[in-house]
Amino acid sequence: MKARLLIIDDEAMVRDSMEAYLEDSGYTVVAVDSGSAGLEVLDTQQIDLILCDLRMPSLDGLQVLQKVKQRSENIPVIVVSGAGVMDDVVQALRLGASDYLVKPIIDMVMLEHSVQRNLELVVLERQNESYRDHLESANRELRNSLDELRSDQQAGRKVQMKMLPDFVDEGGLSFRHKIRPSLMLSGDFLDYFPLDDKHYGFYIADVSGHGASSAFVTVLLKNLTYRLKRNLKRGSSQDLFHPVKVLERINQELLDTECGKHLTIVYAVLNLETLALNYSVGAHFPMPVLLIEGKAQYLEGRGMPVGLFRDAQYSEYQMDLPREFTLSLFSDGVLELLTQPSLAQKEEYLLNLIEQEAGNHDAIVKALALESDEDVPDDIALMTVVRNEYAVR
Known part of the structure; x- marks a missing residue:
């Protein structure tokens, strides 16, 4: 089952081209024209990855990114910016953006590659998190077993000494x-x-x-x-x-x-x-x-x-x-x-x-x-x- 993507961009041409290409690639895509509309989608739907424009009226991409990260660290956010706003890109990466693309997106293959790579990273991160949880659980069980074994051995040692x-x-x-x-x-x-x-x-x-x-x-x-x-x-x-x-x-x-x-x-x-x-x-x-x-x-x-x-x-x-x-x-x-x-x-x-x-x-x-x-x-x-x-x- 393909991932569900959310596109947030106030430019209809950019938004529509990304939506069409990614749907043709097999993804389920939800596209909105403002940051506030994007946050409403997050409240009602399960989203696996977000593509967000940095420069938007009212609620810009940096603000959206901050709110997304406050809600869930696990949703990757790819920021999309014009060539003249690289300072905002740097700030977005510091806030936790997973990747960035520069408008206009001429090569849509690059867009798909970025989406696919970041989704794979999420899967790996979830696997690693599951592995860490499993390892921590196993370590707790091991510590408990070792404590029990140590207690048994101490009791056994007392018995031996009394013999x-x-x-x-x-x-x-x-x-x-x-x-x-x-x-x-x-x-x-x-x-x-x-x-x-x-x-x-x-x-x-x-x-x-x-x-x-x-x-x-x-x-x-x-x-x-x-x-x-x-x-x-x-x-x-x-x-x-x-x-x-x-x-x-x-x-x-x-x-x-x-x-x-x-x-x-x-x-x-x-x-x-x-x-x-x-x-x-x-x-x-x-x-x-x-x-x-x-x-x-x-x-x-x-x-x-x-x-x-x-x-x-x-x-x-x-x-x-x-x-x-x-x-x-x-x-x-x-x-x-x-x-x-x-x-x-x-x-x-x-x-x-x-x-x-x-x-x-x-x-x-x-x-x-x-x-x-x-x-x-x-x-x-x-x-x-x-x-x-x-x-x-």
């Missing part, structure tokens, strides 16, 4: 921990808990990926250990005393959930009387660092990731610990903090750091800047287990 154990200081044995997520939620998790009067179980785990989906797996871990502790208390299961069985249970439950996540883990049981340490490894790296008499070394052990293979097999390792020791367990995010060029050098740095700080948890946290607010590339978890013979006495 972590309290520090332990009893009978010469202490447990400390620090988790620093790369996002609001963490895929790293750890826990420690008494199994009976003589044994403590503890683990550190690193779930694949980041964010909410990985954090969900940490809830599964906490729930599983809760159920195993409940079974232990009821006497229906001794699984928590056997590291291999614990990894097998986690492996089975992760695969059964079909959540597409796996994890690395070290689960250990410490006998407080004999100081025997039994542990199993599920592809975790770096291995825990044992500090004895000022000398640090990595524990031995290897195993398959947990949650990837139905037929995964795990081994149990056992070692006897001295009366005094410090055991530091890290997730692999700590390696991302270190600036050493090779993996071997990063591992060596961790050993040297633990020796230098005598395994002190707070000193290690400070040295690695784990209290910093700066973004980190990966979740970081640290657990420190210390036994002090003098405190036992």
